[in-house]
Amino acid sequence: MMFEIKRADELVSPELEARWASRRAAREDAVFAAVIRAFVETGGPVSADDIARRLRERTVRDVRAALERLDAADLIVLEGDRVAVAYPFSATPNAFAVDFGDGRARYACCAIDALGLAPMLGRRVGIRARCHDCGEPLALDVGPTGPVGGEGVLVWVGQRAEGGRVCTST
Numbered sequence: 001m002m003f004e005i006k007r008a009d010e011l012v013s014p015e016l017e018a019r020w021a022s023r024r025a026a027r028e029d030a031v032f033a034a035v036i037r038a039f040v041e042t043g044g045p046v047s048a049d050d051i052a053r054r055l056r057e058r059t060v061r062d063v064r065a066a067l068e069r070l071d072a073a074d075l076i077v078l079e080g081d082r083v084a085v086a087y088p089f090s091a092t093p094n095a096f097a098v099d100f101g102d103g104r105a106r107y108a109c110c111a112i113d114a115l116g117l118a119p120m121l122g123r124r125v126g127i128r129a130r131c132h133d134c135g136e137p138l139a140l141d142v143g144p145t146g147p148v149g150g151e152g153v154l155v156w157v158g159q160r161a162e163g164g165r166v167c168t169s170t
Helices: 014-026 029-042 048-054 060-072 111-121
Strands: 076-079 082-086 097-099 105-108 125-130 137-143 146-148
Touching: 029 048, 029 060, 029 082, 048 060, 060 076, 105 111, 111 125, 111 137
Parallel strands: none
Antiparallel strands: 076 082, 097 105, 097 125, 125 137, 137 146
């Protein structure tokens, strides 16, 4: 059996690109950045009050409205007044634990998100997961420019059914 290996540009979907262009247009950069910083620091969930404290120039009401827009654009998931998911982070413990070197786990939404954290943050991270097929534990350190070691590690990328929220579809 032969597997076709495609280049990154061959994997790009025009529909996905259009969705992300729409999301970028709706994005609240300062609020989204504050949410991501809070997830890095605490692992989440993050409250609107906490974001307003971080962004002294924004009122809680303004932050809540911005969070609702980010939720509508599928960049975060609000559960009540708290951000439970903010790409690439999940506040819910799951199979994709990431350690920033402080011994505390944060959680990524999926394996691809976990792999993207080191380049996004510009620092080395340790990823701990389990094989989806056999359940064996997996450990991989990733630096800002890619995996550190990890010879023979493969990540299978698939697509879930359409119609749901992307950040909770994995």
